[in-house]
Amino acid sequence: MKKLLRFIALFLILQNAAFAQEKNETILAKIYENALLSTQAYNQLGVLCEQAPGRLIGTKNSFVAVDLMKKYLEDLGADTVFLQAFSSPAWICHSASASMFIDGKEIPLKVDALGPSGSSPKKGITAEIIEVQSIEEVRNLGREKIEGKIVFYNRPFNNLLFNTFQAYGQAVDQRAQGPQVALELGAVASITRSVTGGLNDFPHTGSTRFKDKKIPAIAISTNDAEKLSAALKKHLNLKVNIHVDAEDIVTNTFNLIADLKGNEKPDEYLVVGGHIDAWHNTQGAHDDGIGCLQSSEVVRLFKETGLKNKRSIRVILYMDEELYQSGGKAYALYSKENNVKNYFAMESDAGGFTPRGFTLDVSENSLKKIKEFHPLLEPYGIQFLVAGGGGVDIGPLKELGVSLSGYRSDWQRYFDMHHCANDTFEQVNQREMQLGSAAMTSLIYLIDQFDLVE
């Protein structure tokens, strides 16, 4: 009798497990089908890109973007949509240009200001160039060789690497720390080769960090970096004129937050977001208009497929990922001060190409539990669920013990567009973008439903 009962119990457990798996498959299929058929998010991305390009914190277009997306999230039927106000330093770029002089001829270069570059006098700064391959080289050259010069960081992106994010990580110190190191040794300005793999005419901007003083700091297109480098080999005393007109301000600004109330634990939050700001030189389609729309899709997909969320879903469109990361910090502070229970936070800020996977900054045990659901996601091109960082905006939540995740789309084309005028709506494929929306919604559904993080 006991054996029979045990047998029946086991049978019921197995049957339930099989049923649950089948049910999950059906739910994911519904999510993906809805995502692939809907053009709403894609169209709204077009609106955001075309009506609010260059939406860096403090700019007019940053407010236009917040208005556009607030209206959009309200229309999607989120239960609450509100602005989390905060104040932050900001930086407005009015113009940037540079030319080199060869035999008395002025040859314009394709450049753009790094943020927050210092300004030059109106007529620009003209000085000799010293080309280097690394920050270490600048330090070794010392004040004697650097003082009064323009430092030109020209170490290329390593195209040997399969992972372009790794190549980016290896090159980006020339942009992030290079100008400050040059300044410390007396340089009057700095030029950084665009942190991108290909040879083309787009200057790729990005953030740099100064301490108290600033100098003009610009990025140059890879084609013109090659041109400048070749010219330097012929004309040792070649001079370059750099002009930057920019302004430091302090601004009141917002994170945009939209909640879809949970059915069982409404005061616990499943946070999903991207950043609404974009550099002054770009529509910011892949970086990160897509992250904003994919995150908004989580609300739409839950509602339209009739899924029940136990916890509240909170879409956050962070302001200022690019310059000072003030939005992410502001939300973490707000959470701490108001004792907000962020159960889980996901970010999409790595492009909207075809899906590859998720990185997870969670406990070992949670990672193990999440991986058990990999077979459900793999048929949709989710190759990996691996340990890794969440993202810049949700990073500050880690200190509060929140489990984090980053959505990862295919990275081969990403740095062709990153932080430059080439990051346009036309570069977005609707299906690839929507497969990301569906993958994010699916993982959030599973984590919520089966309490996969701790």
Place this chain on the structure above:
Amino acid sequence: MKKLLRFIALFLILQNAAFAQEKNETILAKIYENALLSTQAYNQLGVLCEQAPGRLIGTKNSFVAVDLMKKYLEDLGADTVFLQAFSSPAWICHSASASMFIDGKEIPLKVDALGPSGSSPKKGITAEIIEVQSIEEVRNLGREKIEGKIVFYNRPFNNLLFNTFQAYGQAVDQRAQGPQVALELGAVASITRSVTGGLNDFPHTGSTRFKDKKIPAIAISTNDAEKLSAALKKHLNLKVNIHVDAEDIVTNTFNLIADLKGNEKPDEYLVVGGHIDAWHNTQGAHDDGIGCLQSSEVVRLFKETGLKNKRSIRVILYMDEELYQSGGKAYALYSKENNVKNYFAMESDAGGFTPRGFTLDVSENSLKKIKEFHPLLEPYGIQFLVAGGGGVDIGPLKELGVSLSGYRSDWQRYFDMHHCANDTFEQVNQREMQLGSAAMTSLIYLIDQFDLVE
């Protein structure tokens, strides 16, 4: 003592296995690094696309393409490069157009001829349209409703499916068999909605099969399919004029073959190829200029990384995959007649986007052996090694017992370009293409080195 010996033996085996694995990792890294740095194949793809677009069997540009690629393979240093001559029917498209008439006004439609469409009289064929969703519907309507009409197949591509090749497979009967079924029931011409997911202005051509007689058979862009369908709802007796000027010929043509001699078993062949022909309306970059260049890269990568191939590597650029598949059949016949030992055959004819995996038409035991090497390929984005077909050109080798494989790149964008004017060199990303070349070379290396198929 025996125990000690056993222990030492085990230790040596494990050490060897670890060493072999490390050696393979190093070899693959070398292949990928060389592939990612070399621009040679990408540049040659540009030449092929620009100098020999529309290179359908029997056309002038098909011969230009063979010449260009023969010279290229010779310059790569293949040991033998030769043309395998054969004769085949072919079809030359001179022009195709169509218009609909609404209230006496002629409105041009974006169309192209399917291959091998019949020709119309010079002034075209004008008739009423009957719109259908399937071949079955045509059969049900019968001769009474079809006779004297133009049948308009308008069932859309199913965008719900993650796998666009599956969606293609579900829609393509309207193009492949639809015109013949229409003809059998007395239709005077046929129009097929382009077999593609998006709404755009490109007519996508492709092959159709007639028995003895032919009628004009055209594809219409998805935008104009919608327009025509909407017009039909308002104007029941709407007429369309279809004009096709095409020609059936018989041609002498070639497969282009290049061999890199094996070091141990030179009379066994590792076949790798793509098809050199492309539809009359396209540069044929993804379909299948890329397959030709990726296959050629296998030779270059073996040579330049100093790898030794036990068996001979045979690159085949097949003629006429698109129209009658005569090149693939001709090589299989040549193999049979000359008792050629094709050990393994791989095809790249599914686009040159970021890599996803390989399908394998091999024995169960071989598949198991190949899968053991998956951990070496996974870090390079090869998500799957699964059972599946090899490809149209190598298909005829199956009868001869050859193990087959198809390289699969990401399929989300493929049918946006397939068989239309949008399949241009500009749509190709050099890194994505070269990751495919490296993946193909790696798998061929492993199969050869460890005798993975039988």
